[in-house]
Amino acid sequence: MxxxxxxxxxxxxxxxxxxxxxxxxxxxxxxxxxxxxxxxxxxxxxxxxxxSQPLNVYIHMPYCIQRCAYCWFKTTTLRENRLKEIDQYVRSVCRELELASRYFDLGNRPVETVYFGGGTPTLLSEENIDHLFAALHANFSLADPQITFEGEPVTLTERKAALLKHHKVNRISLGIQSFKEEIVFQTGRRDTEEQAFEAIALAKSTGAEVNIDLISGLAGETPETWEYSVRRALEADVHNITIYKLELYANTPYYSAEKSKEISLPTDEQELELIKYALGELRKHDYRPVNTFTFTKGGTYDQKHTRSKWLGNDNCAVGVSAFGSVGRWNYQNMNDIPAYTKAIERGDLPAFRGYNCTTFDLMVRDAVMGIKLVDLDYVRFRDRHGIDLLRTCDRELSELEAEGFVTVGAGNISLTDRGILFGDYVGRVLEGSLKKLSGESQGSRARVLF
Ligand SMILES: C[S@@+](CC[C@H](N)C(=O)[O-])C[C@H]1O[C@@H](n2cnc3c(N)ncnc32)[C@H](O)[C@@H]1O
Ligand code: SF4
Known part of the structure; x- marks a missing residue:
């Protein structure tokens, strides 16, 4: 030494x-x-x-059994016989894991989380799941990581659950969206309430921590249907409950159906009442927030992938449309599956756009993303960036405190429930405040990565 x-x-x-x-x-x-x-x-x-600096790995699987009417992710359905295409895609992802590990020199860094997101990773064949884990182990050093697998209830079979256990998947995240079938069916999904509960039981039986996703603000939701969903989510007695606010994207069938008045979505005010109700019930049952949308039983079961990324650790993201960051680089992969596969065949990393963060960007990022974890440790922030947030953002923090969005305690700036309800509002205020430190306007220095 x-x-x-x-x-x-x-x-x-x-x-x-x-x-x-x-x-x-x-x-x-x-x-x-x-x-x-x-x-x-x-x-x-x-x-x-x-x-060694911790590392996270994200693997995107774009295939689903249907395209849900609200979904904004890069996904593609199995309508045509796509099994061969999936095999080819998985081969490309395995190769990308190898290319990315070598390019960024990641092989010896301890991986603390692996996240299989989608799409619907539980749709993958057992062989393809085996291939992906083999590629992970061959190219990365897994340091007893939290391994999450996302899935839609109807796709989780007993054999698949056993295979996930075999590969040490210790967190299974199921998209439920609503426990009311009439709401679910309007989105194009076909999971019944019974199937949802069966999948939850199966996921739990593997010993993994189980998360379920609900969406607030789906078409047809009323206070009564929502109360039912929240009650059933609590009765499911899972480790994590995540509630996403519906984001309406222009490329979704929901968007056009809303415009043509085929469906009617709750207004912003109505949705706010729904999420307020859910937050109250979650608190009553000791589900505590670990970020602005995930609540864990007794505060014990963290969503470590999101936490690690938002604390500023690297995330090597692979697969079509996946976005990640390594060091100062942010990059996003191509959206088109054939173009993605071709790039990999040439031995190229398949990123189509990137952003080279300045030191200033990294500092603002730590504040904007860090506060999404509910408690922002301002001592750690000062150690990393040499900036005292309490002094620099003094006026804004006092206002946020007076308006009930944050509390400032020994060591942390913390979101109140009101701060959690308004998602990224506090982050945006901190961003504006910190940007005053910089003479130049931000966001204009994007550089292409590859
Ligand atoms: C990528 S999906 C994975 C789960 C699985 N494919 C399923 O749907 O059951 C992750 C979650 O994103 C959420 N989601 C998708 N589109 C959304 C949108 N437009 N607004 C809010 N949440 C959305 C859903 O709650 C979904 O469960
Ligand atoms: S919500 Fe899940 S199953 Fe539905 S399209 Fe999106 S990723 Fe696929």
């Missing part, structure tokens, strides 16, 4: 800075060896500085 006690700082003292923080005295003495000066270096810093 480096012996800092014997570094040249002992024999060659750093030049003294100007005592009043102004201009230094004019002198030819005092050669600057390094910045920050050796006088600031210490043994304690070795504990964090010399640890």
């Amino acid at each position: 480096l012996d800092i006690e014997k570094e040249p700082s002992q024999e060659t003292p750093d030049p003294e800075p100007a005592s009043d923080g102004g201009k230094p005295a004019l002198s030819r003495k005092g050669f600057i060896i390094t910045y920050p000066m050796f006088r600031y270096w210490n043994k304690k810093a070795l504990a964090t500085g010399m640890k």
